[in-house]
Amino acid sequence: MFSKKEEKTTYTVEKCVSCNNMTKRKFKTGDFLFKETSECASCKGKIMIEKIFAEAIKA
């Protein structure tokens, strides 16, 4: 009766293939799973998109 429409945002989780370091950021057009995006700042390994998902925005 008093339920509000849930607002959702899509996030992209990137993971370094070598050191397993993970970062979460907002989704950008052109992102897709297992795409190699950049180089890891700490170990120079490949960074790959591990997950893309929608999450409800916490009020």
Add this chain to the structure above:
Amino acid sequence: MDFANFDIDQIFGLGDDTNPLLWLIWIIPIVIFMFYGQRIQLQITSGDIKKNIEKLKHLKEESRKELIDYIKKELKPKTDPTEKLDRFISYFTIMPVDMDPNGIIPKVRHIMRSREEYTRSQVKTIFSDIETLEITKVQNLLEVATTLQLLYKIVNHLFLTAKKQNNYPLILPLQMMLPFIMEEADALKEAISALKHGQPIGDGIGPMVVGKIMLGTEKQKVAFETVWSQKEYEGRKLYLLKAEGPLATVGRPGDGVEHIVSQYKPDTIIMIDAAVKLEGEDSATVAQGFGAAIGGIGTDRFQIEEIATKNNIPIFAIVVKQSIKEAITTMTKEIADKADETRSQLYEMIAENTKPGQSILVVGVGNTLGVSQ
């Protein structure tokens, strides 16, 4: 009657069961409901259905507008595509005669593929140069707009027929089905955003699991928009099959399985797919079972079951449960988090059901939008 000695109990029959005024108060509504009951019910139900029809109309128009805006703004067509798109949205499909069901599957497959191929070629004609990913996205968006238009037309037709005939029983099935129709319509509307942005949807969990295993292997085309590769796992040979990502497509897993089985005769087939959860079940639960885990109209499932039966190959299934809405909208965190668990269950299943030296065909079933390999 003695008006000087007025007795209220007597007027309303509170002390006497045979009072005519009380008798009328009871009998008139009974007579009204006997003759006009259905019409009254029809009027009450109509209000609610009308509101839902208005909502369906709004969803249908919104999906059409979003499709046209997306094409005009993002894909820069040669000419104004509105007229052409309106024609596509109104396309209908006549299913083959099923009085004699023998041999109906190839006919259904033929009709569905002809429709797909025609739509694809027509979409291409709107643009001078367009990427395959964008063609598949437009095809999916068209499918959403067409389905919403169809839902609106059917619901409106049933409602208007019942009203025209003043026939209450005719509106009952519609009243019962409407909550499910509205749930599907809302889900379709929400799917548009994921499709436009190329985000993985809940149905993509199967391709996501298999796609990660395929990383670093040599991928080959096995059927239209379908790829496969080979990998070793604990002395076993894995044949990995999925739709070609990150396109918005389910590929042709039936053709792919048929090709690999006829060429390499795997000992086991394992299919990973999203499955619609039952009410009360938790979302994103992983379950194992037997049989071909694949949805759709049924032609691919038939093809896989046929080839597996002919070659006596057992089919195992791993499914990730989700609602219809979760399956066609951007993948939720809960479902994405289950990819690793599903992959572990796949390896466990391989270890438990096969021996070293055997080969296993692993199929990631579902729409692979935003999921590469």
